[in-house]
Amino acid sequence: MAASSHRWLHEQLPQWEREGLVTAENAEALRRRHAVDDSQPGLAQILMGTLGALLIGTGVIAVIGYNWDDFGRPVRLLFAFFPLLGSQLFSLWVLRRGHAAAAWVRETAALLQTLAVGAAIALVSQIYHLGGDWPDFLFWWALLSLPLLWLLKASAVALFYLGAIALWAVHQCEHGHVWHDSAMLYPLLLLGLLPFWPGWRFDKPLSLSLRWAMTLSSGFGLSAAAYEAVRQHFGKIWGDGESFIWLMVMTVTLLTLVPLRSSALAAPARHKPQVVLGFLFLIGFGLLMTFQEPAEEFVKHLGKAVGIPWALGLLAGNAVFVALALWQKRWALLVVVATAAIPALSLLPGHALAPLTPWLMMAYLFTAGLGLILLEFAGKRGAPRLGAALISLLILARMMESELSLLAKGIAFILIGVGFLVFNLVLGRRRRPAGS
Amino acid sequence: MKKLPLLLFAVTVLAQWAAPLLQIWKHERTLAQGSVHRLKCTAPDPYDPLRGRYLAVRPEQEESHVDKGLKLVSGQRVYVTLLDGPDGLARLSSVHLTPPESGPYVRMSVRWAGTDGLVHLEWPFDRFYLNEKLAPEADKWFAESIRSSKGVVAEIRVLNGSAVLADLAFDGKPFREILKERVK
Structure with missing residues (x-):
């Protein structure tokens, strides 16, 4: 429960006691169980600290950017190293205070030091008229800031690092020429965030923004790595775009299946952005595979894609994660992830059955949609809205492909929309507790 | 307090100082000990949000002939020898995969290798940073001078493959001197 919810509970308890909703003992037990720790700062305090550090840091960079031509090189270099030294001393002080240092002070110190490092590198490149692309600058800046994540556990630096490595990886597509200078380095860079990885003993619950940042960064960074793996394997990307899409599908399934x-597991969907975005991508992919032309084209390239060493790594990772998902009984997840494997089924008896892919995919998606609805009505945990959405999208896809008149299509769209709304309403009433 | 975080912090601080200091050492050494060469330039004028105003410096010669047996790929690092001409301007002479044993050379990366025996190269510098106050005047000066037959000349220092842009000049006169006279 968030600190703000604890505070709300404490505000309500006296009123509940007066109304006889809870006894004095129960209220005291609730107070103890959901104690408010006022020594820790609120979100606003952290945000203000971060904003202050950002303003000071960007101010220093802007002052440096002015280019003090009247001073010699040594004096100008001092401009860069003084803020760096100051921020390092501040971080050291925070580090020595350990848990006594408030979270917002830690955030501020880490962010100031990060910005001071960036300013120092920028000034050296300015003084010596160094060229180079800004993503390279960003790469070294992020790497030099990475230990602050471990030491001060600063979310702002984590957000910066995630953004920087994703930007660098995307930029390196077509630019990098050896694996360690290409987007294929991204997975190693992502490992730098281990302290924030759920499950580590010094892990604190990930904030929602950090979860989304991590998912988006991983999505872009690993897709860039897949692109580069295809380019380096075939020596080009032109004509092999389908192989890249296959590697992207494998990447998305891997991210969706992260244990x-x-x-x-029981947390709301918004706490699992990798699952939300993964579902959207895979359902989109599944729907695309119900169209004859793209399905045949993609299936034709599956064999080529699987021959890429990067794909073998992704498949191995997927196999491990699928086993873990089976063990954890994440059925709905497995049903959606299996969409990616359906085109491979049509290849099992040989390429002659490849034209059947759209039919197989359609049958699978329809059965999956129906299954997700029926599970709910059978009293088990299903996903009826997702099931209904899946079936509606399938019908819409077929309508778009059909030769029917615009009028007929329009009426069908309206009917499906009304049906979907009615289903939503029925489901809402069914779930509402009796008497409410 | 535990020792490991302090140790890790010390290593971080060292790395954060070492990265810029190594660059400073490398470029100061080249500026102090490197041989001087002059290159004819062509250029426009942009802005870098982190490092301020700069003149984009583009040496006129960006390609060189390569031996037929030498297969080069885009992004590959090569060593290119510089040859000073009778006009005092340096030209790219020959491309090598390893540092040549004699003569000044610059470490460059291959943009692309053409089928006509020419390789297009990327210089290790592409900008000359300026004071914000001088920048508008420098823009005007650069635009006027670059069209002249004499052209803008970049003065570089070269040492062990490393090249540092030291100054810009026009008609033998340093760029800063010209600029100060114009601003007066």
């Missing part, structure tokens, strides 16, 4: 702790 979760049992406590995280």
